[in-house]
Amino acid sequence: MEIRQSGSVPARPAPREYFSGSVWQQAICDPSDETALRALLVTFAPGGRTHWHTHPKGQTLVVTAGSGLIQRRGGPVQAIRAGDTVWIPPGEEHWHGAGPQTLMCHVAMQESEGGVGAHWLEPVTDAQYRGED
Amino acid sequence: MEIRQSGSVPARPAPREYFSGSVWQQAICDPSDETALRALLVTFAPGGRTHWHTHPKGQTLVVTAGSGLIQRRGGPVQAIRAGDTVWIPPGEEHWHGAGPQTLMCHVAMQESEGGVGAHWLEPVTDAQYRGED
Numbered sequence: 548m549e550i551r552q553s554g555s556v557p558a559r560p561a562p563r564e565y566f567s568g569s570v571w572q573q574a575i576c577d578p579s580d581e582t583a584l585r586a587l588l589v590t591f592a593p594g595g596r597t598h599w600h601t602h603p604k605g606q607t608l609v610v611t612a613g614s615g616l617i618q619r620r621g622g623p624v625q626a627i628r629a630g631d632t633v634w635i636p637p638g639e640e641h642w643h644g645a646g647p648q649t650l651m652c653h654v655a656m657q658e659s660e661g662g663v664g665a666h667w668l669e670p671v672t673d674a675q676y677r678g679e680d
Numbered sequence: 681m682e683i684r685q686s687g688s689v690p691a692r693p694a695p696r697e698y699f700s701g702s703v704w705q706q707a708i709c710d711p712s713d714e715t716a717l718r719a720l721l722v723t724f725a726p727g728g729r730t731h732w733h734t735h736p737k738g739q740t741l742v743v744t745a746g747s748g749l750i751q752r753r754g755g756p757v758q759a760i761r762a763g764d765t766v767w768i769p770p771g772e773e774h775w776h777g778a779g780p781q782t783l784m785c786h787v788a789m790q791e792s793e794g795g796v797g798a799h800w801l802e803p804v805t806d807a808q809y810r811g812e813d
Contacts, residue, residue, distance in 0.1 A: 548752045548772060553763025575765050576740040582770075584717065584791055586740055607709040607719055609787060611744070619681045630686025632708050637715075639681060654742060656789050658717055 561589065565667045568595030568644070578659050585664050586656040591615060596644025596676060599668035601637075604658035606665075608633040608643065615651025616676070617643040624678040627651070642671045694722065698800045701728030701777070711792045718797050719789040724748060729777025729809060732801035734770075737791035739798075741766040741776065748784025749809070750776040757811040760784070775804045 561570035569592035576586045583604070588611070599620070608617075614628040620640035627633060627643070635641055645651045657664050674680035694703035702725035709719045716737070721744070732753070741750075747761040753773035760766060760776070768774055778784045790797050807813035 548750070548755070548769070548774060549767045550750070550758060550760060551765045551767075553761060556765075575742055576767055582738050582791060584737075584740065584789065586742070586789060588742075604717075605715050607717065609708055609719070609721075617681070617683070622681075625683060627683060628686060632684045632689075634682045634684075634709055636681070641681060654787060656717065656719060658715060658791065 558590070565598050565600070566595065567598070567670055568592060570595040570597075570644075575654065578662070578664070583658040583660070584656060585659060586654060588652065588654055590650065590652045591645035592650055593645050593648050594676075596671050597642045598670045599640055599642050601640050601666045601668075602635060602657045603637055603660035603663060603666070605637045606635045606655060606657040608635070609654040610651065611654055612652040613645070613650040615643065615645045615649065615653075617641065618675070624676075640668065644671075644676075647677075691723070698731050698733070699728065700731070700803055701725060703728040703777075708787065711795070711797070716791040716793070717789060718792060719787060721785065721787055723783065723785045724778035725783055726778050726781050727809075729804050730775045731803045732773055732775050734773055734799045734801070735768060735790045736770055736793035736796055736799070738770045739768045739788060739790040741768070742787040743784065744787055745785040746778070746783040748776065748778045748782065748786075750774065751808070757809075773801065777804075777809075780810075
């Protein structure tokens with residue numbers, strides 16, 4: 548068993564090619580020969596968000612602090628708040644992030660398929676983020 | 681996508697055949713045709729703990745509040761605290777729970793294999809729990 552003590556795992560800026568604004572990621576577990584599961588803690592500063600993307604095996608989110616936004620392609624922008632959980636089915640195009648003026652932290656967990664945990668698409672425009680497009 | 685709002689998911693007593701003491705479970709996500717992942721929030725009142733068990737595909741824990749204890753068979757009883765994460769490899773016999781006088785909450789996530797997420801063994805004795813055996 549491996550215990551990673553609080554304070555021992557660095558938070559890193561989320562990759563600029565897949566995220567907009569100020570977003571931080573901290574690893575919880577990584578896929579290996581033994582498991583396909585990846586989990587990480589993600590913190591979105593106000594306005595920060597993912598690009599549009601899908602997950603080959605779906606994704607579960609647990610909002611651990613603050614409040615933010617989530618949208619599936621073609622659906623409304625919806626609020627999510629600390630304590631909420633979200634299941635995103637395989638292949639569903641979506642994005643998630645902070646509110647315009649509120650921070651949001653979530654644990655994200657997804658299984659990878661063939662070593663791939665997400666397929667990344669285009670950025671969320673400001674009009675999409677505001678729910679105007 | 682399915683959003684489960686905080687307050688909408690009941691906490692249920694953990695099964696008496698696999699847990700000792702006062703332990704509560706709240707579902708985060710369940711295995712389905714689309715995913716092998718199960719995740720749940722578990723709250724152990726002081727003295728509460730799992731029985732000895734293993735996971736066919738391993739398990740990841742994220743301690744979200746309080747502090748507690750964890751032990752792999754043959755190893756020392758170790759403290760875990762809010763913010764710590766733990767990876768338990770497939771087949772490793774172990775238990776986890778609260779401290780004798782402290783509460784512990786964790787998110788547990790594990791993939792199932794053939795529909796089975798855990799193999800359950802005997803209860804943790806008081807002497808084992810105290811690290812005396």
